[in-house]
């Protein structure tokens with residue numbers, strides 16, 4: 013699958029590494045393609061057999077059937093305003109958190125500028141270390157996500173699984189507060205209760 017990843021920071025790179033290893037074709041969309049920080053990234057990803065490149069934000073949006081948004085949460089509204097036309101109709105995964113904002117997610121901003129997009133909320137509830145190594149105590153880490161229950165859900169579910177996580181669908185956009193609550197729980201436990209960043213959640217049913 014062709015995936016555009018907006019942001020080549022720790023989240024973009026960690027998830028990108030897993031998707032490239034799973035055989036997906038990636039393009040990282042960055043603000044400044046001449047940033048010397050990107051040389052190492054390009055060298056590393058050149059080892060993957062599929063094409064993996066760095067381009068502008070616009071190039072990565074045009075490239076991807078799916079777009080992972082992994083930039084600061086406060087930057088998403090501006091990005092959506094500038095590039096909404098390109099985002100429209102695509103599968104968007106909002107992994108960002110607006111810490112201290114009214115809502116953690118930017119789904120409303122994305123839909124305002126890309127009303128036909130299939131917007132999901134995933135990869136925002138846990139620290140990146142848990143995506144880099146998605147197993148703990150011989151169990152696969154659960155990844156709770158929300159978004160439309162249409163054909164695009166299968167795509168997102170597979171992409172979560174391709175990171176090595178166990179995807180758990182929570183519901184549509186009416187459940188955004190629920191999945192964002194897990195981010196708050198993660199912060200409360202990892203930092204508030206001093207449990208550290210290697211912390212994840214497991215659903216149990218009988």
Ligand SMILES: NC(=O)c1ccc[n+]([C@@H]2O[C@H](COP(=O)([O-])OP(=O)(O)OC[C@H]3O[C@@H](n4cnc5c(N)ncnc54)[C@H](OP(=O)(O)O)[C@@H]3O)[C@@H](O)[C@H]2O)c1
Nearest residue numbers: 019020021022023082083084085087108109136138139140
């Ligand atoms: N770190 C985690 O464990 C974690 C876990 C879950 C979710 N998240 C969320 O994921 C998102 C990315 O976090 P991160 O830890 O990967 O951050 P990061 O390592 O600081 O990377 C941020 C990326 O966004 C780019 N960027 C910065 N400001 C931008 C702007 N105004 N417009 C467009 N791009 C911009 C940066 O590019 P430059 O190099 O040009 O600055 C960089 O590529 C955040 O919303 C965060 O809340 C993080």
